[in-house]
Amino acid sequence: MKPLSIKDIAKKANVSITTVSFILNGKAEKMRISQEMILKVEKIIQELGFKPNQVARSLRTGTTKTIGLIVEDISNPFFAAIARLIEDKAYKHGYKIIYSSTENDLEKAKGLIRMFKTRQVDGYIIVPVTGLEEEIQDLLNNNTPVVVFDRSLPGLDVNSVLVDCAAGTYAAVESLIKQGKKNIAFVTVDVDVQQIKDRYAGYMNALKDSGIKASKKLHQLIPFSSTPDETAGLLKNFFTKNAEIDAVLFATNYLAVRGLFCFKELNKTLNGDFKVISYDDHDIFKLHSPEISAVDQPIDEIAENVISLILKDLAADHTLEKAPFNQVLLKSRLISR
Amino acid sequence: MKPLSIKDIAKKANVSITTVSFILNGKAEKMRISQEMILKVEKIIQELGFKPNQVARSLRTGTTKTIGLIVEDISNPFFAAIARLIEDKAYKHGYKIIYSSTENDLEKAKGLIRMFKTRQVDGYIIVPVTGLEEEIQDLLNNNTPVVVFDRSLPGLDVNSVLVDCAAGTYAAVESLIKQGKKNIAFVTVDVDVQQIKDRYAGYMNALKDSGIKASKKLHQLIPFSSTPDETAGLLKNFFTKNAEIDAVLFATNYLAVRGLFCFKELNKTLNGDFKVISYDDHDIFKLHSPEISAVDQPIDEIAENVISLILKDLAADHTLEKAPFNQVLLKSRLISR
Numbered sequence: 001m002k003p004l005s006i007k008d009i010a011k012k013a014n015v016s017i018t019t020v021s022f023i024l025n026g027k028a029e030k031m032r033i034s035q036e037m038i039l040k041v042e043k044i045i046q047e048l049g050f051k052p053n054q055v056a057r058s059l060r061t062g063t064t065k066t067i068g069l070i071v072e073d074i075s076n077p078f079f080a081a082i083a084r085l086i087e088d089k090a091y092k093h094g095y096k097i098i099y100s101s102t103e104n105d106l107e108k109a110k111g112l113i114r115m116f117k118t119r120q121v122d123g124y125i126i127v128p129v130t131g132l133e134e135e136i137q138d139l140l141n142n143n144t145p146v147v148v149f150d151r152s153l154p155g156l157d158v159n160s161v162l163v164d165c166a167a168g169t170y171a172a173v174e175s176l177i178k179q180g181k182k183n184i185a186f187v188t189v190d191v192d193v194q195q196i197k198d199r200y201a202g203y204m205n206a207l208k209d210s211g212i213k214a215s216k217k218l219h220q221l222i223p224f225s226s227t228p229d230e231t232a233g234l235l236k237n238f239f240t241k242n243a244e245i246d247a248v249l250f251a252t253n254y255l256a257v258r259g260l261f262c263f264k265e266l267n268k269t270l271n272g273d274f275k276v277i278s279y280d281d282h283d284i285f286k287l288h289s290p291e292i293s294a295v296d297q298p299i300d301e302i303a304e305n306v307i308s309l310i311l312k313d314l315a316a317d318h319t320l321e322k323a324p325f326n327q328v329l330l331k332s333r334l335i336s337r
Numbered sequence: 338m339k340p341l342s343i344k345d346i347a348k349k350a351n352v353s354i355t356t357v358s359f360i361l362n363g364k365a366e367k368m369r370i371s372q373e374m375i376l377k378v379e380k381i382i383q384e385l386g387f388k389p390n391q392v393a394r395s396l397r398t399g400t401t402k403t404i405g406l407i408v409e410d411i412s413n414p415f416f417a418a419i420a421r422l423i424e425d426k427a428y429k430h431g432y433k434i435i436y437s438s439t440e441n442d443l444e445k446a447k448g449l450i451r452m453f454k455t456r457q458v459d460g461y462i463i464v465p466v467t468g469l470e471e472e473i474q475d476l477l478n479n480n481t482p483v484v485v486f487d488r489s490l491p492g493l494d495v496n497s498v499l500v501d502c503a504a505g506t507y508a509a510v511e512s513l514i515k516q517g518k519k520n521i522a523f524v525t526v527d528v529d530v531q532q533i534k535d536r537y538a539g540y541m542n543a544l545k546d547s548g549i550k551a552s553k554k555l556h557q558l559i560p561f562s563s564t565p566d567e568t569a570g571l572l573k574n575f576f577t578k579n580a581e582i583d584a585v586l587f588a589t590n591y592l593a594v595r596g597l598f599c600f601k602e603l604n605k606t607l608n609g610d611f612k613v614i615s616y617d618d619h620d621i622f623k624l625h626s627p628e629i630s631a632v633d634q635p636i637d638e639i640a641e642n643v644i645s646l647i648l649k650d651l652a653a654d655h656t657l658e659k660a661p662f663n664q665v666l667l668k669s670r671l672i673s674r
Contacts, residue, residue, distance in 0.1 A: 066452060074411060074436070075421035084412035087438055091445065096452050098435040099411070101424055108428065115403060115433050119456040260624050287597050289626040 009048065013041050067310060068116035069099040069125045070109065072150075072191075076254055078280055078297070079127070082149075085303035086125065093311055095122075104191055104224050106131040113139070123310050128153050130192045145313035149306050151193040152327075159313060161305040161328045165195045165279070168295040168332035169202030172249050172277045175293075175334060177210045181247035181275060185218040187235070187259065188251035199251045199279055217242060222255060231255070235262040246274060253280035253294070260288065281335065291337035298330050305330070350378045404647060405453035406436035406462045407446065409487075409528075413591055415617055415634070416464070419486075422640035423462065430648055432459075441528055441561050443468040450476070460647050465490050467529045482650035486643050488530040489664075496650060498642040498665045502532045502616070505632040505669035506539030509586050509614045512630075512671060514547045518584035518612060522555040524572070524596065525588035536588045536616055554579060559592060568592070572599040583611060590617035590631070597625065618672065628674035635667050642667070 006024070010017045015037065022031045023041045067090055071079040079101075087097045098121070102109040109129045113136075116124065123145035128136065133153050139146050140158060149161040176184050186203045188196060200219075207214045220238045222231055235258060239245060250256035256278030263270060270276055271290040278285060278294045285292035305328045347354045352374065359368045360378045404427055408416040416438075424434045435458070439446040446466045450473075453461065460482035465473065470490050476483050477495060486498040513521050523540045525533060537556075544551045557575045559568050572595060576582060587593035593615030600607060607613055608627040615622060615631045622629035642665045 064455065066456070073421065074424075075414070075417040077412070077414070077417075080412040080414075080417045084410065084438065087411075088440075096437065096448065098437055098452075098456070100433065100435055101421065103425075111433065115401075115435075118401065119403070119435070257620060257624070264624065283594060284621050284624055287594075287601065287621055288624055 009041065009044055012048065013044050015041065063122050064120050065094055066096050066098060066119070066121045067123045067125060067314075068112075068119070068121035069097050070112050070116075071099060071101055071127045072104055072129075074099060074101045077282060078253060078299070079150075081299050082303050082306075085300065086307055089303060089307040090311075093307075095311075095314075097125075102127070102129050104129055110135055123147075123314050125149065125306055125310055127151060128193070145310055145316075147306050147309045147313070149302060151195040154194065157325050159309045159325050159327070161302055161309065161330065162195065163297050163302070163330045163332050165198040165332070166202035166205070168297075168334070169199045169249060169251070169279055170206045171202075171332075171334045172279065172293070172295050173203050173206035174210070175336060176247045176249070176275060176277065177206065177212065179247075179275065182212065183215075183218060183242075183244045183246050184212075185220065185238075185242065185245045185248040186251065187220045187222065187238070187248060187255055189255060190221050190223050196251060203249060218245060222258075228258060231258045232262055232265075235259055236266065239263075239266065239268070248274075248276055250276070250278045253278050253282040253285075256280075256292065256294075257282060257284055260284065260292070277334075279332075285337070293337045294335050296333045296335050298332070301330050346378065346381055350381050352378065400459050401457050402431055403433050403435060403456070403458045404460045404462060404651075405449075405456070405458035406434050407449050407453075408436060408438055408464045409441055409466075411436060411438045414619060415590060415636070416487075418636050419640050419643075422637065423644055426640060426644040427648075430644075432648075432651075434462075439464070439466050441466055447472055460484075460651050462486065462643055462647055464488060465530075482647055482653075484643050484646045484650070486639060488532040491531065494662050496646045496662045496664070498639055498646065498667065499532065500634050500639070500667045500669050502535040502669070503539035503542070505634075505671070506536045506586060506588070506616055507543045508539075508669075508671045509616065509630070509632050510540050510543035511547070512673060513584045513586070513612060513614065514543065514549065516584075516612065519549065520552075520555060520579075520581045520583050521549075522557065522575075522579065522582045522585040523588065524557045524559065524575070524585060524592055526592060527558050527560050533588060540586060555582060559595075565595060568595045569599055569602075572596055573603065576600075576603065576605070585611075585613055587613070587615045590615050590619040590622075593617075593629065593631075594619060594621055597621065597629070614671075616669075622674070630674045631672050633670045633672050635669070638667050 006017055006020050010020045019033060020041055022028050022033055023038055028038045069083060069086060071083060074080055074083060083099055090097050100112045102112060106129050109132050124139060126146065126148050127150045128148050133156055136146060136156055136158060147159040147161065152160050152162055173184055186200065188200060204214055222234055239262065250259055259276065268274055276292050278292060281294040281296040285294050309326055343354055343357045347357045356370060357378055359365050359370055360375055365375045406420060406423060408420060411417055411420060420436055427434050437449045439449060443466050446469050461476060463483065463485050464487045465485050470493055473483060473493055473495060484496040484498065489497050489499055510521055523537065525537060541551055559571055576599065587596055596613065605611055613629050615629060618631040618633040622631050646663055
């Protein structure tokens with residue numbers, strides 16, 4: 001059966017479609033429709049069990065109670081855990097989350113913002129990709145609530161929830177130096193955002209402050225687009241070639257997991273002469289023998305701040321004034337295992 | 338600046354809004370609007386740089402090139418990995434995926450389907466929850482493409498991609514019995530779907546076929562809604578109380594991971610007198626010492642079949658005939674480590 005339309009209601013009530021529309025839109029009084037007529041139409045609406053078309057309603061009210069969440073990769077446990085927490089918290093406030101991954105692909109990220117615009121989400125939570133500045137600025141210019149997290153883009157005045165990455169890797173390298181490590185390697189990903197650069201800066205500064213000369217040889221970059229096999233090949237080659245390495249800091253947890261697979265294959269004994277630390281924690285590091293140290297990012301706090309900022313922004317009346325933006329910088333914590 | 342509306346175009350062209358709308362909708366000729374008028378309005382549209390409202394366009398064309406993916410819990414590595422694969426494959430075919438988690442909550446699942454309807458997704462990929470039959474049947478009645486995976490709902494004629502769970506747990510328990518295990522425990526979750534019951538049935542049948550009497554005592558149910566701490570408490574109690582257990586099969590990988598945390602706390606030596614198998618694999622099991630055996634579900638094949646079925650259904654002309662539904666049953670594989 002075809003769903004009932006406004007036309008059916010109008011016919012049954014013997015009034016114009018416009019009248020029904022005004023009543024459905026809550027504009028009846030403004031449009032001077034009589035109280036009697038309003039009651040009559042509302043009764044028919046109830047009798048016929050009419051449900052206004054949701055898209056039409058969205059067009060009318062302008063809100064969809066939906067927030068678009070754009071992350072790097074939903075299969076990464078860091079993003080998956082945050083997505084789940086954000087979803088839980090948003091749901092309690094009557095918002096649904098729809099998410100999608102950019103895989104650090106700018107064109108895909110742009111496409112996702114276009115899609116979410118089409119779907120008319122009320123606000124955006126974005127793990128940005130370099131090059132997305134214009135799209136985000138457009139959203140902001142239209143007074144659309146936006147919160148970015150995990151990383152920022154230079155020159156954008158936008159709500160953000162970030163972690164002090166440089167302090168995290170600094171503390172990790174400092175602890176390795178205190179344990180007498182001299183040839184500390186740094187394995188990172190080629191994602192061009194400040195937060196990944198900061199992780200490198202923290203590593204470099206910790207070496208410098210201890211008077212250790214950094215060696216380019218001990219700095220390995222893994223393309224984000226690498227398959228697990230390609231990553232395994234690069235890591236195996238790197239650690240075999242540089243036998244002097246006595247400790248390694250991985251800039252992300254997924255790289256550290258790939259590293260553990262590599263060390264297993266190479267039969268490398270860990271945490272004695274060769275110490276491993278991951279930036280970002282993972283259940284694997286807690287269950288591994290030996291346990292693997294990690295710089296823990298405050299996942300709960302990140303999710304909590306992201307959702308509070310977006311809800312605050314969604315509740316604000318942007319017609320009155322431009323909302324001030326908030327930048328939250330959280331601390332990471334070195335967990336020595 | 339307010340975006341241009343159809344009204345602005347109509348005013349500038351000195352025609353009615355309806356005329357502009359017909360031209361935008363490609364209905365001008367049908368509505369006998371003159372060629373001259375069409376050209377005039379199109380020129381104005383071009384001059385003013387008018388972009389038709391995307392929602393309005395969706396209403397018109399009826400497609401959004403978007404597929405809604407509803408999983409149990411996006412932070413579970415099984416669903417996260419499949420979501421990522423589905424997203425990759427869909428993207429290559431010009432479709433975007435938007436996803437959300439039900440957390441096995443029926444009301445939330447219903448709400449998500451309503452939301453995706455509002456967002457006018459072209460098709461649905463659903464990990465169903467018991468009680469969702471009517472909503473899915475409604476979609477099917479409207480010729481909306483639907484594929485369910487991981488589990489099915491009785492009485493629904495719908496495209497599905499499932500794994501033969503009972504065969505998987507049967508093989509796991511059989512291998513434990515061959516290793517001389519006598520008191521094999523089964524730890525499962527209270528999700529009321531056939532596939533979880535099948536995992537139990539496989540366990541029971543393997544015991545029966547070997548003439549081992551099943552004991553209720555060795556069957557532990559963990560509520561899906563339990564926190565990690567609650568799960569830890571239940572597991573610790575279960576394994577402490579039943580010291581005779583010499584092997585355990587976990588019905589899901591996330592329960593097995595919680596189990597590993599529990600055994601670590603209890604200082605239990607694994608894979609000698611006490612053997613652990615997980616239904617569903619996980620990186621943790623490969624990196625754990627000792628390595629943990631698992632019944633591996635074919636994640637790639639699941640994603641591949643799901644996306645082929647939905648694309649086939651999206652491409653079909655449902656006005657001609659009702660599409661036949663396909664049910665794909667995949668095999669799992671015991672990986673003994």
